[in-house]
Amino acid sequence: MKGQAISTSTPDRASVGRRRFLTYLLAAPTLTVATRLAAPPATAAAATAPDPAPAPAPAPAVGALPGLPGVPDVVDLGDALILAGLPTAHLLVLEVTAAGRVVLHLPRAEVGQGLTTAVAMLVAEELDARLEDVDVPLSDARPDLLFNQLTGGSNSVRSLYDPVRAVAAAARARLVTAAARRWDLPAGSLRTEDTAVLAPDGRRAGFGSLAVAAAAVTVPAVPATPKPPGQQRLVGTPTGRIDARDIVTGRARYAGDLAVPGAVPTVVARPPTINGGVQSFDASAARGMPGVLAVVPLPGGGGVAVLAETFDQALKARDALQVSWRPGPLADLSDAGIRSRLRAANLPFLVPPLLTLHVDAEFDFAFVSHAPMEVLTAVADVRPDRAELWFSSQSPIVAQQAVAAELGLPQDAVTVHVVRGGGSFGRRLFFDAALEAAQVSRAAGRPVKLMWTRNDDMRHGRMRPAGHHRIRATHALGQVLTYEHRVATVRTDFRHGLGEALTAAGFAVQAGGLSLSQGFFLLTEKNPYQLGVTTQLLAEVPLDMPTGSWRSVYSGTVRVADEIMMDEIARTLGQDPVAFRRARLGSASARAVLDTVAAEGRWGRPMPAGHAQGVGFHEEHRSCAAYLVEIDATDPAQPRVTRAVIAADVGRAVNPRGLEAQLTGALIDGISVILQAGNHIDRGAVREGSFADFRYARQQHSPPVVEVHLMPPSGPPGGAGELGVPAASAAVANAYARATGRSPRSFPITF
Amino acid sequence: MPSHTFVLNGRPVTVDAPDDMPLLWVLRDKLGVTGPKYGCGVGVCRACTSHLDGAEFQPCTVAVKDCAGRRVTTIEGLADGEVLHPVQEAWLECDVAQCGFCQPGQIMTAVALLRRTPAPTDADIDQIQNICRCGTYPRIREAIKRAAAAGPAGR
């Protein structure tokens, strides 16, 4: 779509509820329509009308970030990211080809969350196209999109639901208009079905046959308004992934599977300790080994890259390098030392313990690797005047900027192709391997396919930071009077464009002494219960180690600790954990999901000794979920979750099947991080090296019975990708506590 | 460099490679067969799982010379042209996959399991060691049971 101007057009004003989207007809040989990715708030909509009136630049949305708990009530992270796109967002593009393909270019990552399927369903719905006629390729990095190409914060469906429907409805209106002209019939008499326009007399014109004529329709003769939800027939229907057949036949291509001409297998020798470095190295033996093409030190001194004809030869030569390593900055630090630093950093409570009845608890959470199944892999072809990269990225624009800066090239000389990713869980917000691939390709003067080994990923990859939590609840006469939660974590690295996006939205996240992390904490962390005067504060310990957001970010620990406390307070007050929660939940939808798991999961049913049920609840991203699990902890060292009942209200599920997969995956995450999977730090190094000792759940840890109940649609879609993790984790922890009579304080429990 | 001949997805292939090169890299880097995935290289994650003479194996831990004269089947060789294997069909019906990266290995493991144990119990399915980091285990279990119920046709 490069270089094409917006033609003069009458924008279709699609009134789609929350936000209004203006659509544009682009000059192209076949029908191509576009809309801004983020619409202005309703009050400012008129100000951004493009032609004929030139648009005055809209004022950036300004929102102060009050330093008070409960901010997510007003504006949460997803809203902030949506607002961030407003002043600058460029266009989301849909085209209809002469071959009858409907192509929506998606400026997001697909890492298994099912976004391409959900978007294809939205497109097919509005156009009445067959789902199999819709393609959703991932867009290259598009710097014009500024903050609107960040995949994260469970924000994708929330931010795309309106614009995708608007742009598809605009395309449909033009296809219908083109058919009406061809047949000389009133446009209002035509209908659309199965990627075709149909006349009352039975004549039929495929979209492909109309694509050229429709490209000339500036003013459609039928409204270009998305269907009201009541008329949706595909959206809301359980639908299989559009890439499922490619996956089960092995045809799906990830970065490491790409055959980029000349790109040679490359691995990097890395130090034994975190952020250690190369003191000196001798590559003479390695260089002489079969298949070896080059040995190149990384410019930052963090390792030595080996290029060879095959990965096997690269790995063997890497092992033959003689490197003397400089210890990393944490070489004197182990888990115990990190834990005491966190305890020391945690902020004090306001309420003294002496005069009141209270429940106090402290919790520790270990580091957890993201460990996506596909290790970080990037292909880079760097030439003197340009560079081209292929990898899976949640933040391709930031990656493009970083690569350009590293290579000393202008940003537009760097092309970043976004490839499907083999899982992410937050890991691909960062682009460590791509930066290395660019450095090595430049140094070696040839294209490379650089892969981190699993060991690299465990020992140097990013991790959810370890954290220490202190919570105090005071109570009298069966009521909670105050609730204080103090969190100290190793600092989370957010330098992947989130700060810029929030700042652009007018959130002064780094003002008033708040760090970016604290701003994020305030935007996301909300205790859903009425517990009297509630405060929660984050303190951070900066350590020189690779951290990053891990699916559900702070909620994955903060809200888990809260939910364990809910059980403990209920026990202290002699109340049932479900009833105790229910009485303190403010919203009807929250109570409904809790009631659903209690009823469907037969809460309170008799269980044998060593077995128990546990519940957890979480509300975020304009959605809520409850989990009820049953655990067999007859052997407390080898607990097994035997059954799970899940209920969720996400406003509206575009693809209920995809949503079930997200909620189920979150259950397996919860089982893993609560019971068994984490990372130890021993003298500045990560102890775990693969899935042999990083004990992410396997089939034998997964419950044989899982039920998912989805609430009927109640509004626009909320976020769901991360929603389940805190509730699932909490349910597992609470079930374990009830089965064993112990009060787990440190996670994972068997570690 | 030594040359090795074996049957790959029904066709004989001959490839020059050092004797000790793990078959995974021969497949991926020399033959361009990328269905078997690298997830650890040490036999732990099972993402590379394929079949050797019809039985499950991890090509990341088996040298190419040990495959000489034998039948290697990767995910690419499971379907009969465009007609999918019943286990692949069950995977589609249950919409098992998320990111998909582990799934070639999961499917090859399931096919091997069903060959050995046509009606696997939950305990049999629990023996599967393949990691799925997306947590698709419940649907894998469902798909295996569905394929088992459909009978031995095509397996």
Ligand code: FES
């Ligand atoms: S790559 Fe072969 S088992 Fe992990």
Ligand code: FES
């Ligand atoms: S589907 Fe992603 S690892 Fe299994």
